[in-house]
Amino acid sequence: MTKLLRTAIDNAGSNLVRYAVIFGATLCLVGVVSTLVQTLLPLLQILVPLLAVWWLWQRYRKVQNRQQKHLHTTFYRLLQEHQGRMTLLDFAMTAEIPAIAARYYLDNRAKEFAARFEVTEQGDVVYVFSTLQFSRMQPSPTATPVASEDSMNELQRSKALSQAELAKRLGVAAKTVSRKKHLSTLSDWTQTRDPNGVSWSYDAQAQRFFPVSDRPSAQSETEHR
Template identity: 30%
Template sequence: MLALVVLIIGFNIWQQYQWQQWCQRVNPVFHQLVRENQGKITPMDLAMRGSFPGPTAKRYLDGKASEFGASIVNAGSGNEVYYFITASILGNILDNSEPVKTLSAQPVTTAARSLLAPPAPQAVVAELESEVELAAPATHTEVKPNLAKQLVFGSLIQSELAKRLNVYSSTVYKRRNDPEFPEWTRSRDPDGIAWSFSEKTKEFFPLEES
């Protein structure tokens, strides 16, 4: 009887180890889907991308939802949608999946200038373009294409700002509540932009020069 109990416990431990090893191999696929779908994932998305059964994908996503505190919404017909879309969740996921890379200087493209330019009087201004124009500092006429894309929602998350400043994400985290944080970011920003941290949204916003 004792031997049977030991055998069952050993088998469970082996199964748990196998599952953890499998999750490590699936994590890069999960991180990529988070970036591509802006945090919205279904078990079917993950199963199709990773070529494994739907129930296995659901078990994996349930674990990630518990780990990151994601929201799960029933979309009908038994389908569930997992939302990993808050700034803090995306920041934690991306911090764990992306190394900080050195930013290289890039010229402003025609597409970037047209995105930041004031809309024509006769044109119907899309809400998305208005948000981009308001987010860009008024005194800067040359903004990197990467920044224009990142500021579509008017702010950056911690990992994005760290890449822009060419520092580690943990460095931004340690300094974000420092009174000298705006001046520190200005000295490291390639366009001389000062940034402020919002404790409410856990995001970083560009400061307009007076």
């Protein structure tokens, strides 16, 4: 009986020591974790927002790249379908984007490809990209002298601008150009405002503005007609 009691006491003591060790180890682990959290907390407060911002930026870039690819595809398709001519409304409706975004995109492409601008009778602005028609303007190697002269006259006319186009180039209103187009001071006035210092003159018969050095003569006009 005494031996059994002693054995039970020894077992109870062993279990108590084991539980005490486990409890102590648990307290130590909690203390270490708590210390690490307190130490890393300032870093986590900075790192977590940075990770969130980076994730949002990557998502934004993917959306923008997808949108730009869609706009490029629509733009080049419309160029082929309309032979290089495009209006703001056509592009906005086809691309399904707001007019402001469509104008911003087309203005950038117009600068990139040196597009011209034409104004219809209804007052709509037409973007004219001549890159698709450039090959047609190249003189043929076997062309006769008369054909070469016609090509030169055609090239001169390609430099001509309408009233709206010249106003946009000079950075003034179209009404201002309309008031000055018949004045003798037109060449000097346009030269001071032209970004490349080019002088412009007005041809009433053609109703176009020509660079002074490239303006076709009356004889060339008659022969071409």
